[in-house]
Amino acid sequence: MSNPIYLALDVPQLNDGIDLVNKVKGHVGGIKLGLEFFCAHGAHGVHMIGQLGLPIFLDLKLHDIPNTVAGAMQAIHVLEPAIVTVHAGGGRAMMEDAKAAAGENTRVVAVTMLTSMDERDLARTGIEGSAHDQVMRLAQLANDAGLDGIVCSGQEVKAVHDQWRDGFFVVPGLRPAGSAVGDQKRVVTPRQARDHGASVLVIGRPISRADDPARAARDIEATL
Numbered sequence: 694m695s696n697p698i699y700l701a702l703d704v705p706q707l708n709d710g711i712d713l714v715n716k717v718k719g720h721v722g723g724i725k726l727g728l729e730f731f732c733a734h735g736a737h738g739v740h741m742i743g744q745l746g747l748p749i750f751l752d753l754k755l756h757d758i759p760n761t762v763a764g765a766m767q768a769i770h771v772l773e774p775a776i777v778t779v780h781a782g783g784g785r786a787m788m789e790d791a792k793a794a795a796g797e798n799t800r801v802v803a804v805t806m807l808t809s810m811d812e813r814d815l816a817r818t819g820i821e822g823s824a825h826d827q828v829m830r831l832a833q834l835a836n837d838a839g840l841d842g843i844v845c846s847g848q849e850v851k852a853v854h855d856q857w858r859d860g861f862f863v864v865p866g867l868r869p870a871g872s873a874v875g876d877q878k879r880v881v882t883p884r885q886a887r888d889h890g891a892s893v894l895v896i897g898r899p900i901s902r903a904d905d906p907a908r909a910a911r912d913i914e915a916t917l
């Protein structure tokens with residue numbers, strides 16, 4: 694079975710990012726490049742990291758009108774990402790058009806409820822109810838729109854997996870026992886997420902901010 698860990702490369706300097714990937718390469722299955730990386734280094738940066746030989750997850754969290762999101766998806770074909778994110782809150786038509794515009798080897802997954810939010814935060818956006826219900830509702834919408842899967846926390850992934858057996862589930866908000874939670878709120882360990890049906894485990898700071906990132910990645914891999 695391939696390694697499900699994707700390192701979230703949230704670092705400001707491209708050279709530091711390249712060094713980090715080279716250090717952890719044998720212990721992760723892919724690299725996630727998000728907004729911080731893409732705003733700083735753009736397509737050139739994605740290309741440079743892609744050359745290091747691991748699959749690229751381009752986490753752009755697209756959320757706009759369908760025509761604009763479809764245009765963005767077409768523009769990134771050339772980068773050949775293995776996975777791309779859109780926000781499920783953009784609606785069914787936006788997700789349908791995103792999928793239709795994606796390259797054939799790119800999985801399109803919808804972010805449901807950010808792992809940095811709890812139910813109080815959700816209520817402040819005007820949505821009453823549990824994180825579970827919100828994730829299940831948006832997972833159904835993403836499924837109806839023909840997406841490949843969703844992003845959710847490890848607290849919901851089992852329920853989503855039970856409903857959507859062939860879905861592809863990306864789980865961030867992961868913390869090995871005892872590591873700092875930071876801004877994440879709906880947190881589980883990498884092993885719990887894996888046991889509950891996660892396809893991809895997104896892990897950033899527990900590896901990138903460790904004194905020895907290669908060892909941190911290896912230790913997490915050993916728990917799976």
Ligand SMILES: O=C(O)c1cc(=O)[nH]c(=O)n1[C@@H]1O[C@H](COP(=O)(O)O)[C@@H](O)[C@H]1O
Nearest residue numbers: 701727752806807808865866895896897898
């Ligand atoms: O789409 C994501 O990857 C994502 C969704 C979400 O709900 N929560 C979340 O933390 N992420 C990303 O996952 C990574 C988590 O990083 P760490 O908290 O440092 O492990 C960051 O790059 C976030 O942008």
